[in-house]
Structure formats: structure tokens, C-alpha cells
Amino acid sequence: MNNTLNINRFGKILKHDGLNFFPNLILTLAILWAIPVIVYLAVALMPTNDTKDAVDAFSRVDLISALANIAIIIAPARLYRYCNDSRKGIGYAMLPASTLEKFLSMLIYCVIVTPIVYVAGALAIDSILALFQGPYEGFAVSIYFDTFAKINAVFQRDGIMLDESFMLYYASISPIFMLILSAIGTLAISSIFMFGNMIFKKRKTGKMLGILIILFIIFMIVVINYVAHNEAINLYFQQMNDDNKAEFIKNIIFRIMDITFYAEIIISALMLFGVYRKIKTQKY
Amino acid sequence: MDFNGHKPIYLQIYDHVCERILNGEFRSGDRVMSVRELGIELGVNPNTVMRAFERLQMKEIIATKRGIGFYVCDDAKEKILSEQKKEFLETEVPEFLKKMELYGIKMEDIIKCRV
Amino acid sequence: MIKINNLDFAYNNTQVFKNISLEFEKGNIYGLLGENGVGKTTLLKLICGLQKPQHGSVTVDGLTPSMRQPQFLQNVYFLPEEVITEDTTPEKFIQKIGVFYPRYDFALFNQLMKELEVDLAKKFNELSHGQKKKALLACALSLQTDYLFLDEPTNGLDIPSKALFRKVISQYCNDETTVIISTHQVKDVENLIDPIIILDRDDVLLKASFAEITKKLYFEYGPERLQNAYYTEMLPGGYINVMPNEDGLESNINIEALFNAVMKNKETIKNLMQNE
Incomplete structure (x- = not known):
């Protein structure tokens, strides 16, 4: 008998976890789906005198992405709340599937199914609302997966002119790679909260958020101190003027994107390894 | 069936089966x-029932036949x-005699009871 | 077969087991007795792989429980003392987990629910405590695993349910199954369990079948306290004396009296049982 991965058994655990998916997550999803509707109603019902109150598709894409991240943050604790509970977790631990199968199933529901279900629902709602003569102009769904258009919109909004090399750079990146980039971001967030769900017994999401905020503050202090006292960096910034500003910012953004990408991969790997170990060795 | 405290359970089960043979529920040659x-009927450990059956076999009250299981012996x-x-x-x-003597x-008197 | 070899286990600084060795063989319904806090539940958890021994080993049919391999898990079911239920009907619950177990039988589940007189239509949280326990028992039994571990299964059952409990457990047992029932309510399982294991702090005081116990100990029901008894207790209508069985007499075990006799004469009875 294969005790590591058996397709048939993996199908069973997927079905088992799938049966728990909607009962446990529907309330969270419903609230997050309601937010764009509330925004729509708030804007539509507000007394206005000009046409500036329209909410463009890009802003709504940002909103839906942010809410999808919230769904990802909340999902592990809703879907697998009791799996490390010394009393209520016994059933999960004794379920006859391998650690790898349980882990992969958890990963699929937290990282893939949750955002897909949320985003699909949110885009459907957005499309219905956009059909009305209301404040929602354009369809969020038409640009949601077009990362290039999104980034372009962000830069335009922030008043940064994109030079040709920048455009070319983005055009050279395949859309699939861009999708992978954003998927890695999703994976990183999700894996952090999956890990939080395994190590904390109560207030799992809140504790993990708290830790992240503290780590972020410490990280910022360290980075600011480092930048302020690093001569090479200071020298680099001194060379910046109005003419080469775009080039400078572009380089910095690329550098940060690179660092973020690798950091996300490392963080995801560490967190997921932690989750796997906890499923394997959690005591009840 | 109620078990009482004094006799080993397997002997009580032994008696119970004998009782059912005597009252004709299990007839000679019957399974x-x-x-x-x-065990299920009495809510008792099967091992205990087994002990009772072993004793019944030893006393030649029941016997085993391949494929049938236990059946009641002829006599x-x-x-x-x-x-x-x-x-x-x-x-x-x-x-009984001890008590007769004790109570005088x-x-x-005993024969008189048998009316 | 379950083999426990030189097991040491402690929770933080509290020693629970010190160098214990035990074996559980197929075809038996073991009764695991002991005062509160001696580690009955912990022993079951170690056998299930929910805890890991610090020293020594636990194996079930050669597999190590704490590795949590499907091959082991699909042949084991543990019913904890505390009633833990999901917000669903027992039927939906068993359909969800049953598919993992090779001998799971839904028809048997329905039959057991009927036998145990549990309302099929209700959700777990609409059932009374005793009904919940019976529903979970029906679930556990319908999985038909070779190993079944029940922690205080009769807690909260009414008297008729306790009789039904004995019936369904006796029904469950066959030559391949190993059932371990941990309990302190010995009356509920009096004629069901055999052999008996009595745990003490750190140690196993007794592990013997009824036949072995009655060979060594004689349970005398009589009008008086006997001087050389290990333990004497007043019963309605007399005394029960737990005596050394010197004349090879047969008697009926009173588990409560046995338990108390063992607790009062730990070393003596342990030695008595070990002598051939």
C-alpha cells in the first residue's frame, strides 16, 4: 500500500474537505461579496452634482483583489480551525489519508479554491452591477487578469510616465509569468496564515496578523536605518534628477520586485514546510 | 437473562443453555x-460464551460438526x-437436611407439604 | 496485535508511564481500568498515534502509530470520551468519513442506529447527550475497523442503553478484532470485558483474563469478613471477600472488588499473578 500518495485516497480527502468548504466559509465569502455591493449602493445613493462619482473598473479590480486577499487570510482558520485542537482535532488526525494528501488538500482549498471562488463570485456580481446605469463603469472582469493594463493604470494614476524601455520590459514578460508572479504573492499570504492556523489554538488569524504587523514595523525600522546610513545608496539617490527620475524609479521597482519574488518563495516554502510538519506531528 | 453475583458467568451461561435444552427449545440433533x-443475545464477551460451550462439549451435551457448528447431542x-x-x-x-434439623x-411434615 | 515495549511517557514533567510493556491480542475485548488520571486515555492515544512515546515503542500489526500512515489509520477507530460532533446529521457524518475505511458498511450503520434507538432524522446537536454518544458509537462500529478504542463509552448512557451497548459490542467482536474499552464504570461492562488491565501511576498492576484471575483469586460471598482476605466489602446480604485461591475453586469475579483488592495490595497481587 502506498502510504505517501494514492490518487484514489487523495480524491477522497479532497471530497471530504470539499464538503466542509461551503458550510464553513460561506458566511465569510458572503460578507466579502457584499462589500462591492455596499460600495455601489453608497455611491449610487449619495447626493451628487457631477459625474465624478463613477467608480472605474481599475479601482474595483483593486478592491476585489484586496478582498480576495482578506478571504485568503481568513480561509485557513475557517476551513481547518480544529485540526490542531487537542480534542476536536482527533477526527482530522485519525482520518485515513497520508500527511501529504491532507496537506495538499489543505493547500488546494486555501490557496486555489478560496480565491477562485471569491474572485469568480465578485466578478460576477460586479458584472451584474455594471450592467445597470449606475456608478460602476466598465467591467472589472475585462481587465482583472490583464496585469499589464493594471500596472499601466496604477502608474498613470500616480503620474509616473512610463518610458519605452519599461513598456518593452513588461511586454516581454509573458502573461502566464505575470500570473505566476501574482500567484506566488497569493501563496505567500496564504501559507503564512495556514501556518498561523496550525500553531495557534485560538484567535488564529488575529495573532498572525499581529505578528506580521510587528515584524513589518521592525523590518521598516531596520530598512530605513540601513538606507539612511548606507553611503552607496545615498550616493545613488544624489545622482537622481528630474531627467533620470523615471529610470531611477524603474530600477528601484524592479529591484524590489525581484527581492519580493524571492522572499515570497522562501517564506512560502518555510511556512508550508511548517504546516506539513504540524499535520504530521501535532499531538492531541 | 439476569446474571447473579455468586456463580462464574460461564457456568451461568452453561446452565442457561441446559435450561433451554430441557424446556425443548433446543432439541436433540438441532443446531x-x-x-x-x-454472546450478542446476552451482551457477554464471546470468550466467556466459548468457555461455557467448551464445558458443554466436555460434558457431551453439545458437539461440533464441520460446517454446522454446535448441535445438541442425542441424549x-x-x-x-x-x-x-x-x-x-x-x-x-x-x-436441606441440615436446615430441617436446625428448624426441627x-x-x-415434608410429606404433608406434598398435596 | 498491539505491542508496547518499555514505554516511557510524560506530559511535560508529569510522568505517566515508566517502562511499561503490554500486548493486546486479536479476538478480545480488553477492559482498561484505573483511577482517574492514571493514563487510560493517554495509553489509548499512544496506541492511536495521537501521542508519541518518549522511549520505547508502540506497534500495531508492525506499524508505528505515530507515523500516521493510511495503512494504519484505516484500520483503527478511536471514540474519545468527550462527545465531539459536527453540525450535521450522523448519516452525513458517516458518509463523509466512511469512504476512507475499507470495510465501512452503511447498511450496518442504519441497522445500528435502529438497534440503539437513535433518531435518524436529527442533527447531532439536536440529540441528547446519551443519544449523541450512541450515534457516534453506531458510526464507529459501522466502519468495521480491526481496532476499536472506546474511552468511557457508557458515560451518559441510560440503563437500557447500557445493555444495548454490551449487545452491539459483543456483536462487533470477532476473531480479527481488538476492542479496548477504557472505563471506571466497571458495572457497565462487567460481563463484556475479558481480559482486564488495571493501570496505576507509571505502571500496569494487572493484565489477566478472567480464567487466569479466578485461578489465582477466589471471590467468596459469605456472611462474614474473612481474616486472610485481600479485600472485603459489604454487599447487600453479606460480604464479598477477595481471597488467594488456594484450593483451585471456581468463583465469579466481582470486578469492583477485584479492582479494590488490587489497589490495596498492589505488589502482593502483582506477584501472585506473575507466579506460575
């Missing part, structure tokens, strides 16, 4: 219920009766 069935009833008679004479009668009851 007796299996260890499992009786099971007689054997049970003779055993019980023996036990009555060896244990209950002396006790005479044989005539």
Missing part, C-alpha cells in the same frame, strides 16, 4: 446458536437431568 449469536436431556439430579443430591439435599422439621 444450537453459535457462540457469537448467544443431552438425560445427561443434563442426571447431572442436575446428582448435584441436587450432593449439594442441595444435605443443605420432621419427614412427616
